[in-house]
Amino acid sequence: MTAFxxxxxxxxxxxxxxxxxxxxxxxxxxxTIERSQIELEELLRLEIDEQNxxxxxxxxxxxxxxxxxxxxxxxxxxxxxTIRRALQAQQLGTALQALDQYGALQVQWRKKIAMPxxxxxxxxxxxxxxxxxxxxxxENEVVxxxxxxxxxxxxxxxxxxxxxxxxxxxxxxxxxxxxxxLAIVLNAFRTRLYRELEQEKNTxxxxxxxxxxxxxxxxxxxVGSAYLSAGSxxxxxxxxxxxxxxxxxxxxxxxxxxxxxxxxxxVLTAFIKFTIRGIALRRREPGAILAEFNTAFAQTVENPYxxxxxxxxxxxxxxxxxxxxxxxxxxxxxxxxxxxxxxxxVTGPVLGVMEEPxxxxxxxxxxxxxxxxxxxxxxxxxxxxxEQLREAGxxxxxxxxxxxxxxxxxxxAAQVRVLGGNRLRDDLAxxxxxxxxxxxxxx
Amino acid sequence: xxxxxxxxxxxxxxxxxxxxxxxxxxxxxSRIGQHVVLYSVSDDPQVFVFDTKIRLRDYHAASVDEMQxxxxxxxxxxxxTRAMIVTCxxxxxxxxxxxxxxxxxxxxxxxxxxxxxxxxVLGSDVRGVYHDIHR
Numbered sequence: 001m002t003a004f005x006x007x008x009x010x011x012x013x014x015x016x017x018x019x020x021x022x023x024x025x026x027x028x029x030x031x032t033i034e035r036s037q038i039e040l041e042e043l044l045r046l047e048i049d050e051q052n053x054x055x056x057x058x059x060x061x062x063x064x065x066x067x068x069x070x071x072x073x074x075x076x077x078x079x080x081x082t083i084r085r086a087l088q089a090q091q092l093g094t095a096l097q098a099l100d101q102y103g104a105l106q107v108q109w110r111k112k113i114a115m116p117x118x119x120x121x122x123x124x125x126x127x128x129x130x131x132x133x134x135x136x137x138x139e140n141e142v143v144x145x146x147x148x149x150x151x152x153x154x155x156x157x158x159x160x161x162x163x164x165x166x167x168x169x170x171x172x173x174x175x176x177x178x179x180x181x182l183a184i185v186l187n188a189f190r191t192r193l194y195r196e197l198e199q200e201k202n203t204x205x206x207x208x209x210x211x212x213x214x215x216x217x218x219x220x221x222x223v224g225s226a227y228l229s230a231g232s233x234x235x236x237x238x239x240x241x242x243x244x245x246x247x248x249x250x251x252x253x254x255x256x257x258x259x260x261x262x263x264x265x266x267v268l269t270a271f272i273k274f275t276i277r278g279i280a281l282r283r284r285e286p287g288a289i290l291a292e293f294n295t296a297f298a299q300t301v302e303n304p305y306x307x308x309x310x311x312x313x314x315x316x317x318x319x320x321x322x323x324x325x326x327x328x329x330x331x332x333x334x335x336x337x338x339x340x341x342x343x344x345x346v347t348g349p350v351l352g353v354m355e356e357p358x359x360x361x362x363x364x365x366x367x368x369x370x371x372x373x374x375x376x377x378x379x380x381x382x383x384x385x386x387e388q389l390r391e392a393g394x395x396x397x398x399x400x401x402x403x404x405x406x407x408x409x410x411x412x413a414a415q416v417r418v419l420g421g422n423r424l425r426d427d428l429a430x431x432x433x434x435x436x437x438x439x440x441x442x443x
Numbered sequence: 444x445x446x447x448x449x450x451x452x453x454x455x456x457x458x459x460x461x462x463x464x465x466x467x468x469x470x471x472x473s474r475i476g477q478h479v480v481l482y483s484v485s486d487d488p489q490v491f492v493f494d495t496k497i498r499l500r501d502y503h504a505a506s507v508d509e510m511q512x513x514x515x516x517x518x519x520x521x522x523x524t525r526a527m528i529v530t531c532x533x534x535x536x537x538x539x540x541x542x543x544x545x546x547x548x549x550x551x552x553x554x555x556x557x558x559x560x561x562x563x564v565l566g567s568d569v570r571g572v573y574h575d576i577h578r
Binding site for chain 1: 483484485486487489491502503506507510511514517519538539540541542
């Protein structure tokens, strides 16, 4: 639809330029012909000047008239050449033919009438009178023919200009009507789409709010989180995080990002959250949890293009040992109490793609260390220049953020919003868990 | 009743038919007996007075060389020569150079060296009352 609108606009603009060029060309032709008409009248004046100068000389024998005659003859020749060029350029064959005839007649008149009289001024002009009259009559008829041809062409061009202007006005009105109509249809279509998208977004947000955990406090740990939705024109994504106590000591830590968006993705986040909780209650090995979920996901979700990146950790809140597995989820970091930030490695492919084993890693946290988990809304956040933040940029932000986990999460979210000029391209979920200083072995 | 109507239609058709078939001829603008002055609108205001209307017509459709031959059968009279119209042939003179046919006017010359002679001139060469009517 948009492409068609662009085509309509292009054709309308192009058509306007073409019409303008055509009208300009017609005006130029008309102007040339009008100039030729004026030149033709001037040519007739020069012809009469030639005749009158000759008569003046025969009556007075004053050489002044001979000069006048020659000047008029030279002017006549120059003028006829100018008109000839103009008629040739305008391809007015009939007029050109008549003009050539006129020029030839004038030459003949000079030879038969003017030259003998100039050479022998005493000659009785009665004999030449008839010849002179014949030339005069004939030249008049020929010039009338040129004049009429030029007038006809000028009238035809004027009519053509008028027709082009009328055609152009109708054509422009038609194209504008088509453009306007399409724009109205497109706008209605767009408005409807936005309304549907907004409804879906609202539904999704309600679902996500319902599925998001109310964290249960963890012993010796402080938890913070943030969630940012993308702009109103973008469907809500499938970001999910969870902190769930599996036992008195152990806690499940989860963050995941579903590849799709909208209600389906939001519903899937609920599936992820509660399925992982269920598996984790039976299995404590994060790699095994991911492997079992991978099988369940493949059997439940039929869409082959849906996949999930996920980080699952089981944290011992007494020893602060974190055992984790990462299914293609690279936005997982630990900030040590020394403020050094490390990225936690990925231990397997994204879920829903292939049957692969998922490795489990162990990370020993110390009091003051903070585990920072995020979705790709952090690492793929774009600056206004279009450049992505990437992992290095995310690590720099984490390094500079506050120690308190909720403040840290809020600051990271705020930074991402500022970077994108207050426009988010993707949803963002952040989960931060800090081992409280002075707890555990230090206590 | 129907027969009467049919007869009426036939009668109307018979009455109208000759009028519709008759070609529309433009009337000659000169009046027999009218006194006029001869003056040519070409660059040379002298007027050719031809001995026949055929030569007058041929002259205006001829080439220069042919004109030379035809003009042998014409007098060249000075502009301002007075004449009286004795006859007129409407639209008789046709030429590829004319936008529309011109009249052939039979005149009796009243002044000049050819006084008393009759001949044929072009409608546009006739001035005076005739020309005023033409305009």
